[in-house]
Amino acid sequence: MADEAYRAVFLRIHPTGKMVLSLTTEADGHEDDYAAQVAAELGVPPLDVKVVNADTDRFGVGHGFNVAPSAGAPAAIAKTTGKILDKARLLAGASLEVAPESLTWDDGAFATGGEEPQAATIADLAMYSLSSGELPPGVEGGLDAQTVYAD
Numbered sequence: 001m002a003d004e005a006y007r008a009v010f011l012r013i014h015p016t017g018k019m020v021l022s023l024t025t026e027a028d029g030h031e032d033d034y035a036a037q038v039a040a041e042l043g044v045p046p047l048d049v050k051v052v053n054a055d056t057d058r059f060g061v062g063h064g065f066n067v068a069p070s071a072g073a074p075a076a077i078a079k080t081t082g083k084i085l086d087k088a089r090l091l092a093g094a095s096l097e098v099a100p101e102s103l104t105w106d107d108g109a110f111a112t113g114g115e116e117p118q119a120a121t122i123a124d125l126a127m128y129s130l131s132s133g134e135l136p137p138g139v140e141g142g143l144d145a146q147t148v149y150a151d
Helices: 031-042 073-096 122-130
Strands: 007-013 019-023 049-052 104-106 109-111 119-121 143-149
Touching (some): 007 073, 019 031, 031 073, 073 119, 073 122, 073 143, 109 122, 119 122, 122 143
Antiparallel strands (some): 007 019, 007 143, 109 119
């Protein structure tokens, strides 16, 4: 396994709510599908997701990446958006001053219940994570995640 080339996906959500999905793999014709997947999982318009194939600016060159298109990309993207949602839930709890587990995820936002519901979208949370808001213990600023995989 040590000599096996691997692949990676990295998703960064900017404070504007726009997203960049960086892949180590070269274009395979499924870029619109990848953008749609991220959009559906995070509740944003697909046009807000930019896909960058073979992103040497993000991953560099010559680090053992397998750049061949990969059938494992959708699963890696789903794992990455899951990491984003996990972190976003913690940020939403801090931002809305409620227990993160009490929040519901619906239509692109974490929401509180009750008589005066509040909500925080992914874009709100990306901005919050980089602003002067208090971060939960152990959570770093920024809203991004990476998954490294081999298939």
